[in-house]
Amino acid sequence: MPIPPTPSPFRPETALLGQTAIIDPVEAADFPQTILRFRNDRWAKAVGLDGLSDAEWLAHFGRFAPLAGSLPQPLALRYHGHQFRSYNPDIGDGRGFTFAQLRDGAGRLLDLGTKGSGTTPYSRFGDGRLTLKGGVREVLATEMLEALGVETSKSFSLIETGEALQRGDEPSPTRSSVLVRLGHGHIRIGSFQRLAWVKDAEGMRALADYALRELYGEAPGNDPGAQLLALTVERTARLAASYMAAGFVHGVLNSDNINVTGESFDYGPWRFTPLWDGGFTAAYFDHQGLYAFGRQPQAIQWDVAQLALSLRQISGDEPLTEALDAFPAAYERHHIAAMLGRLGVKPRGDEADLTLLQAFDRAMAEGMVEIDRAFFDWRGGRRRGDSPADAAYATPLFTAFADLVAGYAPSVSLDHPYWADEAPCSMHIDEVEAIWARIAEDDDWSLFEAKVAAVRRMGEAHNPPLQGEVAAGG
Numbered sequence: 001m002p003i004p005p006t007p008s009p010f011r012p013e014t015a016l017l018g019q020t021a022i023i024d025p026v027e028a029a030d031f032p033q034t035i036l037r038f039r040n041d042r043w044a045k046a047v048g049l050d051g052l053s054d055a056e057w058l059a060h061f062g063r064f065a066p067l068a069g070s071l072p073q074p075l076a077l078r079y080h081g082h083q084f085r086s087y088n089p090d091i092g093d094g095r096g097f098t099f100a101q102l103r104d105g106a107g108r109l110l111d112l113g114t115k116g117s118g119t120t121p122y123s124r125f126g127d128g129r130l131t132l133k134g135g136v137r138e139v140l141a142t143e144m145l146e147a148l149g150v151e152t153s154k155s156f157s158l159i160e161t162g163e164a165l166q167r168g169d170e171p172s173p174t175r176s177s178v179l180v181r182l183g184h185g186h187i188r189i190g191s192f193q194r195l196a197w198v199k200d201a202e203g204m205r206a207l208a209d210y211a212l213r214e215l216y217g218e219a220p221g222n223d224p225g226a227q228l229l230a231l232t233v234e235r236t237a238r239l240a241a242s243y244m245a246a247g248f249v250h251g252v253l254n255s256d257n258i259n260v261t262g263e264s265f266d267y268g269p270w271r272f273t274p275l276w277d278g279g280f281t282a283a284y285f286d287h288q289g290l291y292a293f294g295r296q297p298q299a300i301q302w303d304v305a306q307l308a309l310s311l312r313q314i315s316g317d318e319p320l321t322e323a324l325d326a327f328p329a330a331y332e333r334h335h336i337a338a339m340l341g342r343l344g345v346k347p348r349g350d351e352a353d354l355t356l357l358q359a360f361d362r363a364m365a366e367g368m369v370e371i372d373r374a375f376f377d378w379r380g381g382r383r384r385g386d387s388p389a390d391a392a393y394a395t396p397l398f399t400a401f402a403d404l405v406a407g408y409a410p411s412v413s414l415d416h417p418y419w420a421d422e423a424p425c426s427m428h429i430d431e432v433e434a435i436w437a438r439i440a441e442d443d444d445w446s447l448f449e450a451k452v453a454a455v456r457r458m459g460e461a462h463n464p465p466l467q468g469e470v471a472a473g474g
Helices: 041-047 054-061 132-147 189-197 201-215 224-246 293-311 317-324 327-343 350-364 371-377 396-405 429-442 446-462
Strands: 023-025 035-039 075-077 081-083 086-088 098-103 109-115 154-165 174-183
Touching: 035 054, 035 132, 041 154, 054 154, 075 098, 081 189, 109 132, 132 154, 132 174, 132 429, 132 446, 189 201, 189 293, 201 224, 201 293, 224 293, 224 317, 224 327, 293 317, 293 327, 327 350, 350 396, 429 446
Parallel strands: none
Antiparallel strands: 023 075, 035 154, 081 086, 098 109, 109 174, 154 174
């Protein structure tokens, strides 16, 4: 399960400075304005930064004054990647950088990375900026995913920057912003692909050692490449499974958008699919459905295979193949756990659990019930009464599912008042667009703020604190 935010003192780090093969010092853009639109004090407490005044917050996350003891200058990361299966050696951090490193109370190394912070050597013909709408959408995506138990980067700060941007995919000119995200490393599969491309075995070995020590807390062994691949297979299989249980479609699962820690990040054309539709896509330009809802596990596995190919420079084929071959079984294991977790029932054994989920899949594929509605109504394994979906639950396929789930014991309490609501909290595109329209037309942030609060309340209902745990507020 994702690690919840718990209060911690500020513990700055500079570990990334040693990875000279993949970093370039850069400067942040000088924005006309810095207007604070969102600060995530919930996670700021987890890294000891919740005590910053708004002025200090703007100085660090809008003007990028260094955090004491952390990185002295922003670092753009070098990487390549397969984009819709076509290799691109001309990419890298083109509108973002790693601004700071620090550790949370659990000792995890975390990065504060940006989006929309200005041009870098990898910007090509881009302006290095982020639309305010894009920033708002990323906050909403990460808040919803975190609430549903997906291991995701956290939107840490969103600041409006006072520039008018021209974009081809939304009305222009449009407002600008700079986003700061908190994540467990920004080391991508594409970072290893670049090192393989330039045949830098020494740099690759150093990066593998860094990922093992700093991101996984493991000492590198005799074969760090295979060791890292095995860990990445496990984490990315879990990521794919959690997307499916959440009904989430990332939209652009290119190899430069897959982190070796298996943490989801970088949200562009994302969607939550309303119905259990394997062909549902998020990106309007994904004409072949390469990254459709039902193809995400396959897409992520393909990306991890590119990591395996890159690691051949420092590892043998046999151990890499063995590690990669573990993906399907790892995915099935994590998929069962994620789906039972969202249903809120205790496992009964692989065979019974798989039969249950196959029945659920068949029932949902009829397309008569929204995903969030179904998980809401069947939470704990017992259907709630007086649901708008009652007629759909009377179909033969849902009746078969109901007969199977009746044999499962609940794994959760339904004491939280959220479970007495008339409807579940969702994040479908129509509501996202309505939230943005209110901001764009009237500079009214009330719908946005209310939605973040509602999503966090849902998260509390799904993931109540353990007994004795002190959860961070905000």
